[in-house]
Amino acid sequence: MRLMMDVGAGGLLLLGCGKMGGAMLRGWLANGLTPDQVTVLDPHPAEWLTDLQIQGLRLNTQPDTPPAIAVIATKPQIMADAIPGVAAFGNGPTMFISVAAGTLISTFESILGPETPVVRAMPNTPAAIGAGITALVANPHVETDQLHLAEQLLGAVGEVVLLDHEEQMHAVTALSGSGPAYVFAMTEALTQAGIGLGLSQEVSSRLAVAMVAGSGKLMSQTGDEPALLREQVTSPKGTTAAGLDVFMRQGNGILELVEQTAKAASDRSRKLAAG
Incomplete structure (x- = not known):
């Protein structure tokens, strides 16, 4: 078009x-x-x-x-x-x-x-x-x-x-502006986790990158809320549930961590704008 x-x-x-x-x-x-x-x-x-x-x-x-x-x-x-x-x-x-x-x-x-x-x-x-x-x-x-x-x-x-x-x-900077770096860091961490579980660096990296890219495309193309997609892939007492339990173990877990991350980026944006 x-x-x-x-x-x-x-x-x-x-x-x-x-x-x-x-x-x-x-x-x-x-x-x-x-x-x-x-x-x-x-x-x-x-x-x-x-x-x-x-x-x-x-x-x-x-x-x-x-x-x-x-x-x-x-x-x-x-x-x-x-x-x-x-x-x-x-x-x-x-x-x-x-x-x-x-x-x-x-x-x-x-x-x-x-x-x-x-x-x-x-x-x-x-x-x-x-x-x-x-x-x-x-x-x-x-x-x-x-x-x-x-x-x-x-x-x-x-x-x-x-x-x-x-x-x-300032919020946009913290979310979509800086956000790709958070996704890349998460992909790095997943790759290292795969290596720790016995995969080669090449295989682990390919799996992590393709999973992140595919998940993003799935969210974009279906238009479904991330929470709904998370629920769809999480079987009760299954492997995903076990992993998510660790994600959420400390307080609100990953949700609280991401909130703090975005706030730090937003605060820095405000400081830079103020000169």
Whole structure:
């Protein structure tokens, strides 16, 4: 299914084309956006990006007119150096979409102008393979049709959810933003457990990775609640029940541990945002 998006006469400006920026650009191109609608500013462009110039993509050339959309995908540590280069497009019709972790909408408003339409997005690493989920929140200057276009653009790399207010980004950071690392850590632990039970590293790793990936797909495709799926695989007094008993042994067990983990990540997000 192609996006059928209209980015307007000004086209799209992508500031930063690393892992996340590159994943988004590939998704847009695969879903109907043409290279001649895109300008990319990146100090170290990859070869595939350079090759797209033949198809009309503009590389490291400042747009002559304000773009309809400017997507900021630079790393937070170089944000201060990168943003001034596009500050001239602030306080105008250009909608800015930021996927830079931890950078507040107010930061962009202070640099670009208080009337600049700004959408803050929090994708996660599975977006690199088109399987991510992104949370969006916009300031009051973003029009309804602009927000819809932002949803389409981020939808090219996975699912999209809209937040009620920016404060919720701390929870998003802790859950879907940092969450892949928790899943990877759990997969590591399961692999080591399998080795401890007598499996080879290769077999244990394959089993753990495939089980985690398949379980995620099952939840996604069936739409059933995780609690229901857990109950379906847990026979009374069976092997799964014995394992879950250990999971829940200390108080609320894994539930309490995950809650504490997410809170620690959320608290850190708040601290970083406060400077």
